Amino acid sequence: MNLSTTYYGGGVAVSEVEESIFYLRYVAECYPCRAFHFCCTFGVGVPAALVSVLHEHVGLEVYMETSKSEWFDQFDAGSRVWRTQTKNGYCVFFNVNGGGCYIHRYCVSVKEMDYRMLKPVACCLFPLTVTDRTLRPADLLTCPSLEQSLPLSMCRRSRVSLYQGVRDDLRFYFGPSLVAELDARQARESQ
Ligand code: SF4
Numbered sequence: 066m067n068l069s070t071t072y073y074g075g076g077v078a079v080s081e082v083e084e085s086i087f088y089l090r091y092v093a094e095c096y097p098c099r100a101f102h103f104c105c106t107f108g109v110g111v112p113a114a115l116v117s118v119l120h121e122h123v124g125l126e127v128y129m130e131t132s133k134s135e136w137f138d139q140f141d142a143g144s145r146v147w148r149t150q151t152k153n154g155y156c157v158f159f160n161v162n163g164g165g166c167y168i169h170r171y172c173v174s175v176k177e178m179d180y181r182m183l184k185p186v187a188c189c190l191f192p193l194t195v196t197d198r199t200l201r202p203a204d205l206l207t208c209p210s211l212e213q214s215l216p217l218s219m220c221r222r223s224r225v226s227l228y229q230g231v232r233d234d235l236r237f238y239f240g241p242s243l244v245a246e247l248d249a250r251q252a253r254e255s256q
Contacts, residue, residue, distance in 0.1 A: 066081065066082045066083075066084055066250060067080065067081055068080050068081060068082060068243070068246055069246060070242075071198065072239040072240065072242070072243045073239070074237075074238030074239035074240065075186035075189075075190070075238040075239075076112055076186065077186070077195045077198075078195075078198050079195055079198055079199070079200050079239060079243070080198045080199075081198060081199040081200070082199065082200045082201075082247065082250075083199060083200065083201035083202065084250075085201070085202055085227075086193060086200065086201065086202060086226065086227040086228045087226050087227075087228050087247075087250055087251050087254040088226060088254055089202060089226065089227050090225060090226055090227070091192060091225065091227060091230060093225045093229070093230035093231075102155070102159060102164060102165075104191055104192070105155050105156045105158075105159045105166065106151070106154055106155055106156070107151070107156070108148055108149040108150065108151045108156045108157070109148070109149050109156060109185050109187050109188055110141075110144075110146040110147070110148055110185070110187060111137065111146065111147050111148070111149060111185045112145065112146055112147075112185075113140075113145040113146065113147060114145075115183070115185065116136075116137060116147045118183065119133075119136070119168070119183060120133055122171070122176075122183070124171070124175060124176070125167070125168065125171045125183075128167065128170075128171050128175055129158070129160070129167040129171070131152075131157060135150055135152070135157060136149060136150060136157055136158070137149055137150060138150040166184065166188065168180070168183050168184045168185075169184055171183070172184065179237075181234065181237050181238070186238060189231070189234045189237075189238075190231050190234055190235070190238075191203055191231075192227055192230070192231075193227055193228070193231050193235075200235075202227055226251065226254070228247055228251055229251065232244060232247070232248075235247070
């Protein structure tokens with residue numbers, strides 16, 4: 066689906082949308098999901114600008130009890146993106162004891178700020194991603210904890226489409242006009 070214009074947000078541009086995001090469904094909330102944070106096992110790419118901002122948050126270092134020198138380990142000079150380290154089988158920012166993302170909890174519980182100010186855009190938009198200006202399902206959609214390893218996108222427990230699950234985050238990054246376009250398309254899907 067071609068959008069009426071190109072929308073910019075979170076460091077990316079979107080001018081097309083893959084139709085499957087309106088009918089593929091998944092468990093949008095982390096805790097009822099039986100995959101239990103499988104999506105956080107690989108680490109994530111973080112733009113250098115956001116890495117600098119994260120490094121200014123000394124409180125985050127204290128909160129997660131991990132030195133910031135251990136947060137990132139690979140740097141892609143071409144895209145200027147750092148990769149988070151993985152530790153104990155998860156992204157270094159994943160709380161293996163309490164579950165959930167330390168960045169997210171730090172924002173909400175300690176700083177009382179919108180988590181999207183510090184959490185990587187790739188995490189906030191998951192299970193959607195943007196490649197070649199197209200908003201589409203992320204490649205990582207195979208869930209090992211579901212019976213018969215059903216693709217996560219086929220989970221029938223939820224009535225929430227991939228788009229509906231990240232609708233608020235899309236509005237945060239790209240604005241209400243994009244969401245209005247996508248809402249209209251979603252409404253046709255739901256009829
Ligand atoms: S930054 Fe947080 S949400 Fe993103 S992969 Fe790491 S633990 Fe998961």
